[in-house]
Amino acid sequence: MRRLVASLADVAPGRTLIVLVSTLALSVSSGVGLLMLVPLLGVAGLDVGDGSIGLIAETVTGALQGLGMSLTVPSVLAVYVAVVIADAGLQRFQSLQSAALYHDYVVTLRRRLHGAITGVGWASYVRQPSSRFMHELTSEVERVGGATSGLLALAAQVVMAALYFGLALFVSPGTTVLVVVFGSALMTLLVRKTRLGRVKGEVVSVAYHALYDAISEHLAGMRITKGHGIEAQYVARFRERTRATADAQIDVARNQANVGFWLKVGSATIMAGLFGVALLVLDLPLASILLLLYLFGRLVPMLTGIQRQVQGVLALMPAFDRVVSTLSWLEARAEPRVRESPVSTFTDQLRLEAVRFSYRDWLDDGDSEPMPTVLHDVDVCIRAGRTTAIVGPSGGGKSTVADIVVGLLTPTGGRVTLDGTPLEGGRVHAWRRQIGYVNQDTFLFNDSVRENLLVVRPDAGEDELRGALRAASATFVDTLPQGLDTVVGDRGVRLSGGERQRIALARAILRQPLLLVLDEATSALDSENERVIQAAIERMAGKLTILVIAHRLASVRGAGVIYVMEDGRVVESGNWDELLRAPRGRFRELCRAQGLPVEEDTPSDTMLRA
Numbered sequence: 001m002r003r004l005v006a007s008l009a010d011v012a013p014g015r016t017l018i019v020l021v022s023t024l025a026l027s028v029s030s031g032v033g034l035l036m037l038v039p040l041l042g043v044a045g046l047d048v049g050d051g052s053i054g055l056i057a058e059t060v061t062g063a064l065q066g067l068g069m070s071l072t073v074p075s076v077l078a079v080y081v082a083v084v085i086a087d088a089g090l091q092r093f094q095s096l097q098s099a100a101l102y103h104d105y106v107v108t109l110r111r112r113l114h115g116a117i118t119g120v121g122w123a124s125y126v127r128q129p130s131s132r133f134m135h136e137l138t139s140e141v142e143r144v145g146g147a148t149s150g151l152l153a154l155a156a157q158v159v160m161a162a163l164y165f166g167l168a169l170f171v172s173p174g175t176t177v178l179v180v181v182f183g184s185a186l187m188t189l190l191v192r193k194t195r196l197g198r199v200k201g202e203v204v205s206v207a208y209h210a211l212y213d214a215i216s217e218h219l220a221g222m223r224i225t226k227g228h229g230i231e232a233q234y235v236a237r238f239r240e241r242t243r244a245t246a247d248a249q250i251d252v253a254r255n256q257a258n259v260g261f262w263l264k265v266g267s268a269t270i271m272a273g274l275f276g277v278a279l280l281v282l283d284l285p286l287a288s289i290l291l292l293l294y295l296f297g298r299l300v301p302m303l304t305g306i307q308r309q310v311q312g313v314l315a316l317m318p319a320f321d322r323v324v325s326t327l328s329w330l331e332a333r334a335e336p337r338v339r340e341s342p343v344s345t346f347t348d349q350l351r352l353e354a355v356r357f358s359y360r361d362w363l364d365d366g367d368s369e370p371m372p373t374v375l376h377d378v379d380v381c382i383r384a385g386r387t388t389a390i391v392g393p394s395g396g397g398k399s400t401v402a403d404i405v406v407g408l409l410t411p412t413g414g415r416v417t418l419d420g421t422p423l424e425g426g427r428v429h430a431w432r433r434q435i436g437y438v439n440q441d442t443f444l445f446n447d448s449v450r451e452n453l454l455v456v457r458p459d460a461g462e463d464e465l466r467g468a469l470r471a472a473s474a475t476f477v478d479t480l481p482q483g484l485d486t487v488v489g490d491r492g493v494r495l496s497g498g499e500r501q502r503i504a505l506a507r508a509i510l511r512q513p514l515l516l517v518l519d520e521a522t523s524a525l526d527s528e529n530e531r532v533i534q535a536a537i538e539r540m541a542g543k544l545t546i547l548v549i550a551h552r553l554a555s556v557r558g559a560g561v562i563y564v565m566e567d568g569r570v571v572e573s574g575n576w577d578e579l580l581r582a583p584r585g586r587f588r589e590l591c592r593a594q595g596l597p598v599e600e601d602t603p604s605d606t607m608l609r610a
Contacts, residue, residue: 004320011108015101022094027159029087098152106145116330122408123359124333131213136326139208143319154309202318207248211241252315346514348419352380356413374400375568387546389556392565398549402519407432436508440520442500444492449477450484456511472506473536519549553591
């Protein structure tokens with residue numbers, strides 16, 4: 001809770017101070033309203049005595065007379081009403097400031113978390129389920145906001161309770177001490193149940209995390225769910241997770257209700273004892289007894305409220321711990337924040353020189369999960385204005401090379417150079433802005449075709465949009481119901497796979513990139529759509545620098561250089577004809593496996609292969 005207060009003060013120091021000061025002022029105004037009850041008792045005919053309550057009556061009466069007011073019932077009531085109005089206005093101000101502090105804090109925390117997620121290194125990001133980040137950006141941050149709101153209310157109640165306690169102590173120290181002794185004993189008996197609030201709050205966080213996992217997986221895999229007819233399994237899983245979440249919340253409420261029950265019973269018992277002691281043992285004046293009963297009648301609900309607020313805040317604190325822990329984890333793995341160094345030209349070559357990569361070395365997060373080296377001393381040269389291809393079986397390291405070329409991953413050994421200059425630090429970020437990237441898993445926003453294109457170049461004109469569509473063989477857009485303004489649906493669901501891929505290619509072309517990276521861009525398409533996109537790529541050959549990552553070898557026939565990768569190593573390189581002429585080459589074997597025409601082997605080649 002101290003860390004939460006420190007976090008509040010760090011995010012909004014000015015507003016936090018305003019809330020604290022207004023809370024103290026509210027306590028003072030409430031105290032003044034209380035003190036006004038004493039002269040009311042006096043003018044009503046009750047004997048206030050000569051003790052502490054008499055001193056209060058004398059002080060308040062003197063203050064009123066000093067203001068030129070006569071001590072009559074109407075005048076005292078008028079002052080009392082005025083004090084209450086001022087107190088209500090101050091309470092309104094304090095409530096609005098507390099609400100503003102709460103929302104400012106939630107907004108700032110959510111933005112900081114979102115920024116940390118966006119800025120984390122790619123290798124760290126892909127190792128976490130997206131549902132975790134969704135859960136913490138929404139539910140957990142809201143729970144942290146609830147803890148903040150509860151903490152502010154708790155502070156206000158503590159200050160008010162301290163004021164009432166001080167007045168009670170002034171009126172009757174002995175009675176107040178007895179109340180403190182028995183009240184402390186009651187709190188001690190309930191301390192274990194109070195601490196359980198935090199444990200049960202952690203159970204709620206875990207249950208909500210599991211629920212978000214189930215929601216995310218179900219929505220993302222809806223096609224698989226319906227395609228296999230397993231809707232009932234997902235419905236049952238969701239029912240189980242929602243029940244677990246509800247049970248966890250009910251368990252928290254049950255614990256709070258139990259504490260509240262025993263606190264109220266114990267408080268009532270103490271109040272009854274207080275009245276008996278004050279009346280029969282201490283022989284206090286009736287006015288003092290009435291004021292004490294009023295004070296403790298207000299104080300006991302406050303203590304109950306404080307106990308309830310403590311329980312509520314403790315139940316929500318695990319959310320704060322989770323968000324802070326996630327922030328620390330993300331920020332420790334953030335990409336280096338360095339000033340960008342402009343990259344405006346690519347005139348010679350991009351080289352990977354003896355590049356090695358291992359997720360173990362890159363993450364360095366103490367994870368005991370075995371992580372073999374992905375790339376071993378890879379040398380690749382991508383020449384400006386030409387098409388370069390990387391092929392090989394799945395798991396050979398092709399996409400990892402693409403991620404390093406794009407700058408998503410940093411080599412753990414070797415280096416990457418652009419026109420002879422190391423591609424590192426601020427140049428990596430600037431380089432990404434000059435790349436067009438299309439992969440197999442095409443992502444389109446649930447927006448119009450126009451907005452899906454403009455996301456990479458907001459200043460592009462109508463002619464540029466249509467030129468990019470023509471270059472990508474995506475003129476089918478003109479036949480859509482609203483043309484460029486047709487909404488494509490969630491992830492482009494209203495379009496076919498080939499149409500989505502062509503719009504993604506047009507988007508990459510619109511950026512006018514220095515390098516166009518096509519990572520398995522046609523592998524999931526039918527042969528007709530593949531031919532259409534392949535024709536579009538071939539038209540761009542010589543106009544753009546293109547890197548093609550492919551599993552289907554037929555799609556890279558026109559590449560100037562083809563690198564064959566296997567087990568994280570480049571095992572062959574050359575153009576199509578050179579690789580096919582290698583008698584025992586791996587590329588030749590891959591072509592044969594895919595049914596592509598290969599020159600007949602000599603008898604010696606057949607014997608060697610056998």
